[in-house]
Amino acid sequence: MPSALPVSPADTSTTTTLVHTPSARTSEWWRSAVIYQIYPRSFADASGDGIGDLPGITGRLKHLARLGVDAVWLSPFYRSPQHDAGYDVADYRDVDPLFGTLDDFDEMLTKAHALDIRVIVDLVPNHTSTEHVWFGQALAADPGSPERARYVFRDGTGPEGAEPPNNWTSVFGGPAWSRVTEPDGTPGQWYLHLFDETQPDLDWDNPEVRTEFEQVLRFWLDRGVDGFRVDVAHGMVKAEGLPDWTGTSSMIDGAHEGTAGSEDGSTGAGNQGPMWDQEGVHEIYRAWNQVLAEYEGDRCLVAEAWVEPLARLARYVRPDEMHQAFNFSFLTTLWDARALRSVVNASLEANDEVGAPTTWVLSNHDVVRHASRLGLEIPGSKPNGIGAGDPQPDEELGLRRARAASLMMLGLPGSAYLYQGEELGLPEHTTLADEERQDPTWWRSEHTERGRDGCRVPLPWAAEEPGYGFSPTGSTWLSQPDSFARYALDVQRGTPGSTYEVYRSALRLRREFSLGTGSLAWVDGLPADAESTVLAFVNREVLVVTNFGPGALRLPADLELLHASQDLPLAEDDAVLVPADTTVWARLRG
Template sequence: MTPTPRPPAAALSTTLVHPAGPAGPWWRDAVIYQVYPRSFADGDGDGVGDLPGITARLDHLADLGVDAVWLSPFYRSPQRDAGYDVADYRDVDPLFGTLADADALLDRAHALGLRVVVDLVPNHTSADHPWFRGALAAAPDSVERGRYLFRDGRGPGGSEPPNNWTSVFGGPAWTRVTEPDGTPGQWYLHLFDSSQPDLDWSNPEVRDELEDVLRFWLDRGVDGFRVDVAHGMVKAPGLPDWDGTTAMIDGGHDGTLGSEDGATGAGSAGPMWDQEPLHDIYRSWNRVLGQYEGDRALVAEAWVEPMERLARYVRPGEMQQAFNFAFLTTLWAAPDLRAVVTASLRANDEVGATTTWVLSNHDVVRHTSRLGLAVPGSRPNGIGATDPQPDEALGLRRGRAATLLMLGLPGSAYVYQGEELGLPEHTTLADDERQDPAWWRSGHTERGRDGCRVPLPWSADAPAYGFSPTGATWLSQPASYARYAADRQRGVPGSTLELYRTALRVRREQALGTGSLAWADGLTTSTGAPAGDVLAFVNRDVLVVAVVGASEAVLPPGAAVLVASGPLGATGDGRVVVPADTTVWALLTD
């Protein structure tokens, strides 16, 4: 029998959206920490993070209280897109270490009780992959070219691309090759950089190869795979022209409130996204994982909408999690947040799946900075020194509140490295330092993602703030990072690091990840007026109240505070006042 949440104080009315459930596989309620390897910790002093550096810092993650770690790509690669251009799926790039280092990391993580999820990049390979080098040397219609999407061009002499698709990184999605005899030849598709040719997933050899890659890493002990561009591997038959924008996510938010399903702006409607045969691939992969013990997981990076389409990726027998990018892209506004949470839970409940919440990752401006913009929660494609700057203090206040809101929701959640320190985006990074291919391919119109990928600060007074023993860093760190360093926050009451540690502990103690959600209405201000700009819900015995705006809310009598994102106030009769841009968890008592 499914337990029901305890009725809250009499002053509140509740509307149940999602019932609590029993404990299940680890991934249903796990909090997973994303490590971006080149920016987490540098063990050898070359200025680039590596696997030994990560292993040496795993105690930080165990102490933080997360359940698992997701590693962005560390495979052998020319690094033209920070490792998302894979030249060998079965080896570690020397920049990051060796296979022995990967095994040591897995062993240490498991000894600490942490599961390990690794990135898989199946939409495309690097142009340096042996398959693609072989394709360039082979003739049209060869077996080698059949692994990729080579096509003859249109127009006189095949001089025009096969269709009108554009790259996510800007410019055309096709590049023409020079044939071995020196003549202009066929074109190959690349939805991203020209150094990332798309694989042809209608080719059984491609499917067999990637399943073998899964087994290679499962045999080494990984607990799951985050699947890059999970909605883009299969293209519509015939590769038809399309006049839309080939994008994972659009270039900004217009500030409109009240979205019914948290629209992400994803370009998922085009013939290169969200095609039906994808689901057969994931059913096949699920069967591979099922041959291994330990509830292994597949995680979809799928910028798909509406929510009902995204939920199809986590139907029984397919993937286990799908990032909720609709939640990530929702503005800091109570109606929007309530709408997207409701839509998310209902869509996933329809297929019996967990909801996977996320606020930041390596592809978006850090949420502490997004929430400090003039339109809080808007999503620029990077921020540079000459762009409007976020309010750092306000962004951190809202960022802490947003995190506590997210961790109070039932389901699983992802934390991006450094957000437990409250790190802001590096918004003044010099343009000549930028390495993101989006910066170059967009003609310097998109700042790109480097600002959220800056190396972490561990020790305020050490070289490179403790990231590297030599003081070298592949991207420069802003001077402000000294005050965010982990050693400045550890054990300090009220610090962002201690907020995360407390929230993760309480989340586990109260079983919030497998809990319920009932919207709670009827909160008032200290004057007795109805509280506006408030998002409140009950999860099991815990009342979560987020004041999303300039208002305030008073907790009902008998609600005992468990954790708060910022300072709280009090009424004359001793009731707790939650001020603007603050979230609190309170235990409901009889």
């Protein structure tokens, strides 16, 4: 017999516990926005070279308008040698020819704004490319020079300085220091790179660095962008003296296996060590906040900060600093009702303390897509990439859970980020040939971490076209799996029950019921057999229920069904049943 969900006024067995009240500040768009991440090289290719570009984005903006998103965030498109997919920036004020021109950017921005879509661009302030003019000047200059002072150069240790200045390791694997050859040809100083050796860290104690980036902000704000997603926002300032540390850095420290979470919402997703989350970063963001305040239109700063506990992450979004911070604790929580309730509670409590919205996210360009993570033996666990020789996710189960997770996330108050292709239900490319991999994680980890290429595969737009419509020539910079045919947009658009239509309806209802600026009250007093398997909350007048299974859940007859992540069966008495791994939105009739 399915468990019942007694939430009607006539049944006093359940109560609601209010933990978040509706936002009184509804005019600032970023407080409730649904923002869609575009990874430019994999979104749409107009030139035919197999690599996505800005004209390709422009040509597909109507898709995003029909989907119903409020804004887009573009991963880097700046001039770059592309050693780390554009996160190694050589010129912050120009577009890489791979993606087009500044005129192409302006055209894309103008069309997006005409469609009422705001545009956030990526900013990479922790490091530059080794091909940035500043780093060339640093290599040509002497130790102690102003040119070297822009970066973290240090003398080595040991005989003749042959050992690195400290024992730090790179996020991508291997040492975090590389030694240079001085202009006279002798072995010289070492420079810090928390990521690839082609990405030298800037020294943010240097006023020249701070001035330069404030000017970069103004360059793009003057062109009309609506905000910046700040890469490695928690890493720009290092502990004084660069002390040794016995830990190791990784893309997601401690979160490869996932966790059921804790009372403060921590999942192990926070980076630890003297190179992360130092007090000095907050001074930088207070200065940037003032720069954005000079411009009309509620421009926003978004922190990519792998920081825990959530109360510490909330410090990045205090009123005079940034406006949003990705909730990676939520992303890394296992598929578990109690754990998700805990992380949502902690998130809302921490952000309410500083008057900021919570910014929910399930997938991005750095993690295995949640349609695949949730199909693993430990649903929601976090391998750093999946390859052909690794345990494979259950594709059907993963998609079912992903749709349920997304509908649950979109029912929460605050802002939400979608990663391109998740509206199609795209899985990770888990059988990508290792010889195709381009992520520096793959070789810097000595082939122990497969890295992020599997979530960066070009999108399928048309099932019957070469390259699934990604490029007019059929070329794709990474190969697409055959399974992408059934996920293509053209076979989902207008098809009732498709993942695309589930997302589209959810975004429409989210806006109609003002859920982004809404409330959250937990439904308590559920039947004993449902307490650990059902997550139920009320946002304004909408009841959101996720059934984690294994059994079905029976909806009361006096509930009006608004939306569901799957088709819902009927019981013999015509009552609506919510199967396992399904989310529904409903409200009381009348």
